Amino acid sequence: MNELGTSLETSALSQAIKDATWVIPLLQSIHIVTIGVVFVSSLMIALRVLGRMRADEPFAVVWARFAPWMWYGLGVMVVTGVFLVIGEPVREFTAFSFWLKMTLLAIAVVTTFVFGRTFAPRGGAASAAAGVASGAGAGVAAGAGAGALYAGASGAAPVTGRSGAAVAAGVSVADPAGAAATEFSPGAKAVAVGIIVVWLAIIFLGRAIAYDVEVWGSLSLHN
Amino acid sequence: MSLVSLVQSIQDSGVAEWMRTSVKAMPIVESIHVLAAATVFGTIFIVDLRLLGFPNLRRPFTRVSDELLKLTWGAFFTALVTGVLMFAANANTYYENTAFRFKMAALLLAGLNMAIFQLVTFRTVGNWNTDVKPPSAARVAGVLSILVWVSVIFFARWIGFTKGYHFEAPPTDVNFSF
Numbered sequence: 001m002n003e004l005g006t007s008l009e010t011s012a013l014s015q016a017i018k019d020a021t022w023v024i025p026l027l028q029s030i031h032i033v034t035i036g037v038v039f040v041s042s043l044m045i046a047l048r049v050l051g052r053m054r055a056d057e058p059f060a061v062v063w064a065r066f067a068p069w070m071w072y073g074l075g076v077m078v079v080t081g082v083f084l085v086i087g088e089p090v091r092e093f094t095a096f097s098f099w100l101k102m103t104l105l106a107i108a109v110v111t112t113f114v115f116g117r118t119f120a121p122r123g124g125a126a127s128a129a130a131g132v133a134s135g136a137g138a139g140v141a142a143g144a145g146a147g148a149l150y151a152g153a154s155g156a157a158p159v160t161g162r163s164g165a166a167v168a169a170g171v172s173v174a175d176p177a178g179a180a181a182t183e184f185s186p187g188a189k190a191v192a193v194g195i196i197v198v199w200l201a202i203i204f205l206g207r208a209i210a211y212d213v214e215v216w217g218s219l220s221l222h223n
Numbered sequence: 224m225s226l227v228s229l230v231q232s233i234q235d236s237g238v239a240e241w242m243r244t245s246v247k248a249m250p251i252v253e254s255i256h257v258l259a260a261a262t263v264f265g266t267i268f269i270v271d272l273r274l275l276g277f278p279n280l281r282r283p284f285t286r287v288s289d290e291l292l293k294l295t296w297g298a299f300f301t302a303l304v305t306g307v308l309m310f311a312a313n314a315n316t317y318y319e320n321t322a323f324r325f326k327m328a329a330l331l332l333a334g335l336n337m338a339i340f341q342l343v344t345f346r347t348v349g350n351w352n353t354d355v356k357p358p359s360a361a362r363v364a365g366v367l368s369i370l371v372w373v374s375v376i377f378f379a380r381w382i383g384f385t386k387g388y389h390f391e392a393p394p395t396d397v398n399f400s401f
Contacts, residue, residue, distance in 0.1 A: 021384075024384075025380050025381050025383075025384045026377075028380050029376055029377040029380040029381075032257060032260070032261060032376050032380060033264065033373055033376050033377075035257075035261045036260070036261035036262065036263075036264035036265035036268065036376075037264075037265055037268060038265075039258075039261050039262065039265055040261070040262060040264075040265025040266055040268070040269065041265070043262075043265075043294075044269070053290060054290065057282075065278055200258065203254065203257060203258045203261065204254040204255075204258065206254075206257070207250065207253050207254040207257050208250050208254055210250070210253075211249065211250035211253075214246045214247060214249075214250055215247065215250050
């Protein structure tokens with residue numbers, strides 16, 4: 001890996017990034033600004049699952065509000081991250097923190113994607129949002145939206161009582177007519193907490209790359 | 224006591240010495256600082272976007288801002304404490320660093336912008352809290368807030384590339400312990 005880093009370091013692009021002394025600080029700044037957007041978007045979704053944030057909105061609405069910022073932000077982070085690696089390949093490839101960060105990033109992305117697909121399938125947000133927008137007196141529409149959301153299907157689900165599909169999806173609809181208050185299963189809540197813990201670790205490791213020997217000692221590939 | 228001697232006494236303090244000589248203190252404190260700063264920006268960004276009418280005007284502005292308030296201030300306090308620790312370790316060079324001074328100025332601007340919004344523009348929030356486009360003063364405050372906080376992060380990152388050290392960092396003759 002050290003050899004790959006060394007050969008990449010001699011490439012024209014790597015040299016150009018290093019020679020322009022403002023490029024790496026600029027890329028790192030964009031990377032950190034975007035972390036703020038991605039992390040907090042992920043945090044808002046997780047807190048909604050835990051019922052600590054926007055509990056008055058259906059999960060699909062919260063997902064639709066924050067997930068695009070999370071995914072597009074991740075795109076920006078990948079682009080800036082790739083250029084940062086090209087600019088300083090040996091620094092990154094020989095850092096234990098870097099590889100741990102990449103592993104955790106893959107786990108966070110896959111888990112979040114599967115989580116979103118499970119609890120906020122495509123089309124669910126629009127119907128749930130329509131339910132919220134319709135306001136008081138439109139409980140039936142809202143209920144139908146929630147039914148479709150938690151059933152993961154386009155058809156309307158029964159409005160009264162706890163939706164079997166909702167329970168199957170790990171969600172119980174406490175207020176089906178309002179389609180607002182939903183309670184997630186302990187498993188889903190645990191996954192939400194896990195995603196946030198992983199994100200905290202990813203951000204920590206991002207900075208720890210600069211201190212690999214100090215943080216990891218003999219585990220650092222710098223040795 | 225002059226500002227320069229105050230900065231020097233901060234650098235000479237015990238906690239500053241600990242930050243310089245502990246092998247793991249600086250990476251941990253810096254990481255927490257980045258995490259806290261990212262959270263401050265991310266949460267404020269949500270409120271600023273709502274001022275600009277994004278994604279829509281349905282959710283009351285006061286609800287959007289109130290629900291994030293604890294998170295923002297908690298993260299800001301964390302960033303402040305970790306920032307002071309980082310400053311203490313290397314106070315002389317931070318004090319002389321242009322990017323650091325710009326960052327402090329940007330933080331002051333952010334505070335000023337927030338104060339003006341809170342004391343003046345926010346007084347009419349009842350008129351535009353829900354389903355109404357916020358007044359131009361509120362939208363300007365939102366744009367300014369985004370620009371200023373992005374500047375804070377940019378200047379902060381620039382400090383790391385420009386400040387250098389007034390001491391051997393990390394000192395090679397110290398028996399490191401956390």
